Amino acid sequence: MISVLTSTYNRSYTLPRLFESLCNQECKHFEWIVFDGGSSDDTMDLLEEFKRSASFAIQVIQQPNIGKNGAINAGVLAAAGDWIFIVDSDDVLTPDAIGTIEEKLSELNSHNLVGLCFRRAYFDGKIIGKSLNASVLKMKPTKAGALLKGDLAYVFKKDAMLKNPFPVILGEKFVPELYVWNRIGDCGDIYFFIHKYIYLSEYLSDGLSFNFLANLKKNPRGFLLFYRTQISREDNVINKMKCIARVAQCYLYILLKETK
Numbered sequence: 001m002i003s004v005l006t007s008t009y010n011r012s013y014t015l016p017r018l019f020e021s022l023c024n025q026e027c028k029h030f031e032w033i034v035f036d037g038g039s040s041d042d043t044m045d046l047l048e049e050f051k052r053s054a055s056f057a058i059q060v061i062q063q064p065n066i067g068k069n070g071a072i073n074a075g076v077l078a079a080a081g082d083w084i085f086i087v088d089s090d091d092v093l094t095p096d097a098i099g100t101i102e103e104k105l106s107e108l109n110s111h112n113l114v115g116l117c118f119r120r121a122y123f124d125g126k127i128i129g130k131s132l133n134a135s136v137l138k139m140k141p142t143k144a145g146a147l148l149k150g151d152l153a154y155v156f157k158k159d160a161m162l163k164n165p166f167p168v169i170l171g172e173k174f175v176p177e178l179y180v181w182n183r184i185g186d187c188g189d190i191y192f193f194i195h196k197y198i199y200l201s202e203y204l205s206d207g208l209s210f211n212f213l214a215n216l217k218k219n220p221r222g223f224l225l226f227y228r229t230q231i232s233r234e235d236n237v238i239n240k241m242k243c244i245a246r247v248a249q250c251y252l253y254i255l256l257k258e259t260k
Helices: 015-023 043-053 067-078 097-107 141-148 158-163 177-187 208-218 220-233 237-258
Strands: 002-008 030-036 057-062 083-086 113-122 136-138 152-157 189-201
Touching: 002 015, 002 067, 002 097, 015 043, 030 043, 030 067, 043 057, 057 067, 067 083, 067 158, 083 097, 083 158, 097 113, 097 189, 113 141, 113 177, 141 152, 141 177, 141 189, 152 158, 152 177, 152 189, 158 177, 177 220, 208 220, 208 237, 220 237
Parallel strands: 002 030, 002 083, 030 057, 113 189
Antiparallel strands: 083 152, 113 152, 136 189
16 A cells, blocks of 8 residues: 655645545545644644545544654654655646556566656646656656656655664754755665656745755754765866865754854
């Protein structure tokens, strides 16, 4: 079974759209785990309503806001499925998303398989990032990011995520996801389906994508952990230099936080 994992905080205005896309799945062999970080809107009432009407299992976890990374760690521990599909609260799935994942899992009979990756698209169906001539490639996440230039829809084996949880850093709530995705990729094979999108994204003004610098300032040690390891993973010299510059920036923000 696939466990769809969503972290949410005061997103009652986007959750119905995601819920509707889950209800519209052609394959119902999944559960939905929602981690709520102490929302002050009507999110919990909405989730209780969803649980009453859904044709699939919904598990709700509510704790004080520990950030998306902590929510993912908690959700993976609670998951009943063998595979974890992280879906943001402001995005939706295509009707064939779960069925496509199951189909590809059945085709890839590999004992070393730790992940699948599909494309994300905008709501108009335009794939985010670049395309390639190949239809399926086995790659590491850093390499895929360099080639495809856009956010991707990963599905990871639960066991691999349990072995590679997000680090917990005192006073911070965020480590870039690619840090963990790379570590999972070190454990086995991830297959990338270059032309198949199963995930529709909208970039909201209160999301992480629009608030990179503010997020870095709040979580410099988490970003430092990522960028220090990323230097050796990058093949391109310019990208290595960018990571080195980010490392210096992280040290600056750590110093500024400590002197406050």
